[in-house]
Amino acid sequence: MPVLSISKFRIASFFSGLKKQQFRFESSECTQLPTPVPAAQGTEPELKARRKAEKLWLERFTYLRTIAAGSSCIVYGVRDRIEGKLLACKSFVNDSVDNMEVELDCLRSLNHPNIVRCVESLSCEGGVYLLTEPLYKIDLQAVLVEKGKLEESEARSVMTQLMSAVSHMHRNGVVHRNIKPSKIVLKMHNNFDSLILVGFGLAALERPEEPLTTSCGSALYVAPEVVQPNCSYDKKCDVWSIGALLFHLLTGYPPVVAKTVNELLSKIRRGKFNTSHFEWLNLSDSAKDLVSQLLTVDASQRPTVDEIIRHPWLTKTSR
Numbered sequence: 001m002p003v004l005s006i007s008k009f010r011i012a013s014f015f016s017g018l019k020k021q022q023f024r025f026e027s028s029e030c031t032q033l034p035t036p037v038p039a040a041q042g043t044e045p046e047l048k049a050r051r052k053a054e055k056l057w058l059e060r061f062t063y064l065r066t067i068a069a070g071s072s073c074i075v076y077g078v079r080d081r082i083e084g085k086l087l088a089c090k091s092f093v094n095d096s097v098d099n100m101e102v103e104l105d106c107l108r109s110l111n112h113p114n115i116v117r118c119v120e121s122l123s124c125e126g127g128v129y130l131l132t133e134p135l136y137k138i139d140l141q142a143v144l145v146e147k148g149k150l151e152e153s154e155a156r157s158v159m160t161q162l163m164s165a166v167s168h169m170h171r172n173g174v175v176h177r178n179i180k181p182s183k184i185v186l187k188m189h190n191n192f193d194s195l196i197l198v199g200f201g202l203a204a205l206e207r208p209e210e211p212l213t214t215s216c217g218s219a220l221y222v223a224p225e226v227v228q229p230n231c232s233y234d235k236k237c238d239v240w241s242i243g244a245l246l247f248h249l250l251t252g253y254p255p256v257v258a259k260t261v262n263e264l265l266s267k268i269r270r271g272k273f274n275t276s277h278f279e280w281l282n283l284s285d286s287a288k289d290l291v292s293q294l295l296t297v298d299a300s301q302r303p304t305v306d307e308i309i310r311h312p313w314l315t316k317t318s319r
Contacts, residue, residue, distance in 0.1 A: 054124040061089065067135055072099060072201065075135060087119060090130040099201060100128050106174045106203040107132070114165035116198045135198055138189050140181035140249070149252035149279060150192070152287055152313075157192040158184070159246055160314055165197045166242065167305045170235045175212065178202040179241035180221045181248065206235055219261060220254040221245060224269045225299045236299045239308065243294025250287060251279035255295060271297035286313040 061078040067088060068075040078089045092100045107118035107130075119131040140158070143150075150158070162184065169176060176183075176197070183199035186192065202216050211232040217223075223240035225233040247255040255273045258264035266272075273295065274280075280288070290313045296302040308314075 050124070054122065057122055057124075058129075061087070063089075070201075077134070078131075086134045088132045088135040090132065092128040092130070100130060102205065103200045103203060104130060105205060106200050109172045109174060109205075110169060112165050112168040114161045114195060114197055115169065116196050116200070133196075136185045136187050136196065138186045140184045140186070140195075140245075143186070143190070144181055144248065144252065147190075150249045152250065152284060154192045155246060155249040155287075156314065158195060158249060159242070161193075161195050162197065162242060162245075163305055163309045163314065166238055167309060169197075170206075170238070170305055173206045174200075175204050175206050175235045176200065176202070176238050176241075177204060177212075177226075178217050178221075179238055179245060180218045181245060184245075212237075217241070219264055219268075220248075220256070222265075222268065223299065224271070224297050227265045227268060233299060236302050236304065239294055239302055239305060240296075240299075242305070243291055246294065247273075247280075247291050250283055250291070251277065253277070253279070255291075269297070271295065284313070286311075286316075290314070 060081055062081055064077040064079060064086075066074060067077050073090050073092045076089045076091065078087050079085070080087060090100075104118065104121055107116070111117075116135065117133045119133065121131065122129045162179075166176070166179070176199075178199055178201070179197075183197060185196050185198055187194045187196070204212055204214070206212065211234055213230075213232055215226055215231050217226055217237070221241040221244040223233065223237040225231060226237050244255050253274065255275075256264060256267045257274055258267055283291075290308070290311050293303055293308060293311070
């Protein structure tokens with residue numbers, strides 16, 4: 001079943017009537033703590049030694065607060081009692097352990113200043129834990145709610161860093177598959193010069209000659225090829241999502257709007273964009289050209305991140 005979500009943003013009141021049973025939506029709300037994973041296997045002495053090591057590991061951290069909660073995990077803010085560092089601790093429920101292993105493999109293969117950094121991980125009887133650098137609470141979705149849209153210079157700063165991060169990601173065989181405003185966090189409020197790409201829960205490792213076939217992502221930013229029947233796609237799905245994100249940042253609304261999920265996905269497949277508003281018409285020609293290239297419906301004709309990173313809008317500061 002597809003794993004699609006519809007992000008919350010301030011002009012999306014028309015989504016209130018969507019029939020959620022058509023998709024398994026990515027949840028952003030959860031009131032229950034994760035349930036434990038199945039008990040570890042081994043001899044009694046091995047289990048005893050392992051439990052002792054796990055207890056010592058968990059006691060290293062002071063749990064401060066809940067940062068975020070979802071259907072598959074909860075993220076806590078913690079402090080390392082030994083080193084005094086603030087970290088984010090992601091705790092997975094037992095039916096999402098496989099996803100956690102993929103996420104961990106992806107993060108371990110990446111080392112970039114604009115990508116969240118994996119510090120440590122632990123799999124034990126009480127749960128599966130992933131430690132990362134702190135997840136800052138200000139994301140681009142919150143910024144859009146507050147500001148409505150970004151100036152071209154602000155959006156350019158965001159895109160330059162994001163393109164660099166995604167280029168590094170793709171060179172290392174990682175496809176994010178869920179790039180959207182809430183997955184890009186700022187280290188400081190309204191400072192667009194230092195951001196972090198997070199949210200690798202739907203990420204995948206791309207293998208040569210093996211297309212990706214899982215329909216997943218967030219409906220407002222998902223690429224057309226991902227929502228086709230019997231979908232088959234590659235890393236260029238991230239390029240589309242970047243284009244949808246840039247459109248949203250510059251205009252204050254996503255490129256495709258609709259009253260139902262089916263109508264939304266149909267418009268995405270056809271490349272039916274909302275370009276009649278003043279905000280779009282008022283953009284520079286260079287910005288509109290970049291967005292149009294990123295939102296190429298035919299994935300085979302869509303540029304790669306490394307090709308688009310040389311676009312004049314990204315390399316120049318003037319309109």
